[in-house]
Amino acid sequence: MTENLVETTTSVNELNKEILKRKQAEEERLNTDLTNEQCHTIREIRHARVNVGKRMITLQNELREREKLQGVLEMAGAICHELNQPLQSVSGFSELLLMDMETGSPNYKMLKNIKTGIERIGDLTRKIMNITRYQSKPYLNESKIIDIEKASRHEEKGE
Numbered sequence: 001m002t003e004n005l006v007e008t009t010t011s012v013n014e015l016n017k018e019i020l021k022r023k024q025a026e027e028e029r030l031n032t033d034l035t036n037e038q039c040h041t042i043r044e045i046r047h048a049r050v051n052v053g054k055r056m057i058t059l060q061n062e063l064r065e066r067e068k069l070q071g072v073l074e075m076a077g078a079i080c081h082e083l084n085q086p087l088q089s090v091s092g093f094s095e096l097l098l099m100d101m102e103t104g105s106p107n108y109k110m111l112k113n114i115k116t117g118i119e120r121i122g123d124l125t126r127k128i129m130n131i132t133r134y135q136s137k138p139y140l141n142e143s144k145i146i147d148i149e150k151a152s153r154h155e156e157k158g159e
Contacts, residue, residue: 069134080125087125091118127152 094115101108127148135151136144 065134073131076128076131080129083125084122087118087122091115091122094118124148 094111097111098108098115101111130152131146131148133151135147137147137150139145
């Protein structure tokens with residue numbers, strides 16, 4: 001009977017050891033899984049932070065470009081305003097001269113050309129004052145210039 005008791009005790013001890021090993025293995029597996037999940041979450045957070053950082057840099061660059069464009073447009077507007085003042089005078093005087101001149105006069109055609117040129121400059125200054133976005137076109141020696149027609153609001157409205 002003592003032998004039986006010893007064998008039973010040994011079997012129970014071995015069984016307890018096996019159960020303990022299995023529990024430890026299960027805990028390690030759970031800890032490993034949890035660690036893998038945490039690592040995955042950390043990787044996702046890092047990736048999101050990098051993307052946010054890149055987006056911030058992009059937005060800051062866009063803001064700088066808009067500020068530069070705004071400064072250029074404000075300067076162009078001021079120049080157009082200053083050009084329009086003398087243009088109005090020249091346009092008015094040329095109109096008065098044309099009204100007093102016979103169409104057959106030798107100077108009539110030249111004065112009419114001056115008036116047409118003044119009107120073209122006036123149209124150009126209005127387009128420059130209505131530029132709302134950056135739109136360029138090819139120019140000499142592979143450089144670019146602003147496409148005033150496409151960049152102005154008049155073009156967007158179809159005028």
